[in-house]
Amino acid sequence: MHSDIRVCESWSDRHDRPVYTLTTRCPECGGNAVNSAPAPYDPTDRYGEYRRALKQRAQE
Structure with missing residues (x-):
């Protein structure tokens, strides 16, 4: 799915x-x-578990 609505890249x-x-x-x-x-x-998604673990470590 692709949206036609766009947002300013550096808003x-x-x-x-x-x-x-x-x-x-x-x-x-x-x-x-x-x-x-x-x-x-x-x-x-085979790598979702690893991505979420990295995100959680970055927040700590």
């Missing part, structure tokens, strides 16, 4: 809120706009 640095658009450029700053949809969930 956290340049804007005080996410800026959404349907084009490939941010309407406010002219920067790149990227897909705003999250990655699809895959229940057969």
